[in-house]
Amino acid sequence: MSLFFLKSILSIVMLVFALIAMFTMFEIFGKSDKKYSIEKLKRLHKVNGIVYLLIYIFIAYFCLSFIIDTKGELSPRGTFHSIFALTIIVLLGLKISIVRIYRQFYNQVKILGLLIALITFGMVGTSGGYYLLVTKFGTEKIDRARYYKNEVSSEEVKTVIRIDEASIKKGKKLYESKCYLCHDPYSTKTIVGPGLMGILKNPSLPVSGKPAIPESIINQLRNPYRYMPSFSYLSEEEMLNIIAYLNTL
Template sequence: MQPITNSLLAFILLAVGIIAVTLILIFLGRRRSPKNQEFFLWAHRIAGYIFAVLYLFICAFMLKKLTSSYTTLTPVNAIHAYIGITIFPLIIAKISIVRLFKQYYQRLSIYGIIIIILTYMTVTLSAGYFTLTTVGSQYTLLYDKGTPVKVNINMGHKVIQQRCSTCHSLERVYASVKTENDWRNYITRIRTKEPAILNDQEALQVLGYLVKNLGIDDTKMDVQIGMKIILGKCHRCHTIERIFTSKKTSADWIKTIELMRSFDPNLLNDSEVRQVNYYLDKVLAGKGTEKRNPLN
């Protein structure tokens, strides 16, 4: 699923949970209104069932995503995952009280409140953060002839899809990561060959999208960027599995990268090499040395 779909499901989960808790609180607080008791009780149960099913669906998808990832979780993602998992035993405890231990029925509202608080924390760490960053990341700031310009990167994405596919596949674009200067030079070369393909505004919008989504900051090393480069380029000559199952030290990986570049000098630029080597050193080199250690 796309991140926007995940976020939408998370917000729906939170909304259903809030409705379920609100209904049970109204039910417990209005015992003098017998006409409304059944309505609030059944509405709460229906909302609870929807919450449980949606929660399990999201958990199953996220578990599959976690097990297929080759990178370690960031601190925020780790906290998000642990809080999300904590909700499961609370749901089981709540269902057990309803079905088996009715003497504790009055405490159900406490479990519901705890569950909704944890759900709120989980959703805000993931969907909330994604939504805020998505809204804020629609624009980026670039410099055009020394003047700061606010650029709409969504428009840049549309221009890429409409114009770049006329000369080559879009995969060629999305498989590359470059520094801002490299992307500027790349766009300049394209406009030199085809002056009519992009006007000045479109060129800035395209540059904004490329720098924001496929840009490299040489002053910062990022394992996610390194992995993205590997997944985007290394499959051209061999399977990706060959990389992730190899047992090599950091020095071995450096030699491997240089060997690959000797076969195809255009495969990786210097910035990409640094990011790939950083990823291999931090992620795969550690795995290789651990497997080689006879004490483990």
């Protein structure tokens, strides 16, 4: 089970807790004839909120770690997801402050609770929901590797692949800090992106189908195809070291 699949499942669980919170809120404030005990509903709402917050913190930690490790710009979908997530934590902070301290604004708690539940739909839909949808609940890869037989002339290959141990060692270190989270170096299985075992021994790159030559990899790092973040901040020296390591896979 990949971390992304686990995160997606947890986000669905968090959405369920948001729905439970909304239900208990409606039962407490929305009915004159109470079917359930108010005290029990309040306790359920409180416990539900604590679990929701714990799941939120875990997922947020995972997402922030991913962003820090990749150091790439967010995609439009990722940007919306982040905005939803930040909005939720702000609203949660306001709600807790009102309930605990500023009780003169207590009537606003209902609106805040409803907003949190609705925004949770958006947050989950743009991340976990999307992942589960496009992978058919984790049974398929996001990006199927597509290998095309491209004829590459010797004139196109201008970059000499380094084979010295120092370059390979530096490249491995860079790979582990920049690439490993998304690309498995020991297989062709997809984590987030395709596994890169034998990447320079194939006729073409996975997903983009471009020739499997150093120039294509450098271009991919600078101007990524599809969803991969840009690594244009890496120096040419660092890119060549990464290629040296990729050549050993």
